[in-house]
Amino acid sequence: MADLPQIGPVERRAVRIEVPAHWADHRFLGRAVLPGVEAMQLLAFWTRRFRPAVQLQSIGQAAFDKFLELPPAGEAIEAYCDLTDLPHGVVQAALVTRRQAKTAALTRTITHAQVVYKPSPPPVAAMPLDMSAALAGPCFSVAPDHLYESLVPFGPHYRNIAQPLQLAREGALTLIHAPDLADHQTDMPLGSPFVPDAAFHAACVWSQRFAGVVAFPVGIAERRVVDPTRPGETYVGRVFPVRTDGATLVFDIWVLGLDGKVRELLTGVRMRDVSGGRLRPPEWISAMRAPPAPGDVKGCVAMTLIERDNVMPFAEQCLSGRERQRLEKMGPKRRKGFLAARLACKRLSRTLEGNDWTTPAHEIETLAADGIRPSCPSGPGKAFHYCSVAHDRRFAVAVSAGHPIGVDVETPDACLLKALHFFTNGTEQAQVRFSALGEIDAAVRVWSVKEAVAKVLGITLADAWQRTEVIRIGSEESRLRIDNGPPAQAFHKDIGNHVVTWVVLR
Secondary structure (H helix, E strand, O other), rough: OOOOOOOOEEEEEEEEEEOOOOHHHOOOOEEEOOOOOHHHHHHHHHHHHHHHOOOOOEEEEEEEEOOOOOOOOOOOOOOOOOOEEEEEHHHEEEEEEEEEEOOOOOOEEEEEEEEEEEEOOOOOOOOOOOHOOOOEEEEEEOHHHHHHHHHHOOOOHOEOOOOOEEOOOOOOEEEEEEEOOOOOOOOOOOOOOHHHHHHHHHHHHHHHHOOOOHHHHHHEEEEOOOOOOOOOEEEEEEEEEEEOOOOOOEEEEEEEEEEOEEEEEEEEEEEEOOOOOOOOOHHHOOHHHHOOOOOOOOOOOOEEEEEHHHOOOOHHHHHHHHHHHHHHHOOOOOOOOHHHHHHHHHHHHHHHHHOOOOOOOOHHEOOOOOOOEEEEOOOOOOOOOEEEEEOOOOEEEEEOOOOEEEEEEEEOOHHHHHHHHOOOHHHHHHHHHHOOOHHHHHHHHHHHHHHHHHHHHHOHHHHHHHHHEEEOOOOOOEEEOOOOOOOOOEEEEOOOEEOOOOOOOO
């Protein structure tokens, strides 16, 4: 018995919760309820008051057990803060209320939220910044107004996703604005509660799109407040799905400043349907209608797409020294495409390294020795991979293969038909004219095949027009000859009204 951990007695402290007007905007099934982030804020404030020596920056085992329904603004809730000493200097804090039973002279104690505070937390590990600089696409975008009207129907004070939310299989990414709203009750020891709350909204929308459930947070394994967020400032919220195959979904969430520095980490965020099935995602959010992700691609090892318009402000910090030097010589339009292409190559390199999520982004060099051609480095003992990149107005695409490869991405456009005689011969023009794909879709495949050949051979586009003949045009695969040589293959993939084409020369 002497080896059992010693748990101290519960210290119960009476507390009073003043209900500000803006809490009424946080509603569940028509009822105003205390947000979980506000419960954590109150517990931190009370713990600091009653146990000043406790460190509040490392929070574990957070659980939101029961909703605390709120009275009208201006009224107060009489509650308790239960503090318990656990082994190794850990302190548990719980928000508790008492309720009189309606049919008997009994009082029931209800725990609404509880957390533990851990002493001397280890330093936060360096984060691979490119993972938060952009999502690997294609992405589905939800405008804030539409999001809060249809998916997370909270009132104005809790509508803090500040730009269209980007959703992809690998997670969610957005900007979050912390309203300039003071908290006279707690002085915000954990920073603005609106920031992690909005990150939960992003995870909720991801759950609706990809898991078919309206999921709310019910617990957090660990929360690290590195640098408390501040009212009136804007932050980046990045949501990572960790486990999504059961009734309870699990996410990790990073909150970063616009400078790329980590402000807060939430790991093991547990979310599930707490409505008993009464809340269902609207049909339009379903991923069943989403354009396919790159997935398995014929003829090459891997493919990554980055949405150019979704690159975060700190993306330049992901670049190596040589990449920065090249970026500095570019104008604004070229810089945007170059940044997206570098991020795509870095993601591709991580995939080739067996999902390496630890190497700092700036240590992944994506320029070849000539400072122009792309590179997707692999570690010692790993197979060498050729790499190619392309971008249009929406996507930057990076592909790799064990043989020389070239890639192009285009949007089908009727203008190609007017220029058809420039880049095709008579036989190719006849194929385009009578193709079952339609003239525009056939023409864009011929054009993109020759663009890809130009890259794989390192020649001009005009030379590729002359030296390459497309001998069969297909929806997913075409055939070509270079310099009247043996037939080669080109592969196509339709992604969100864009055609990605790649050619591998063996």
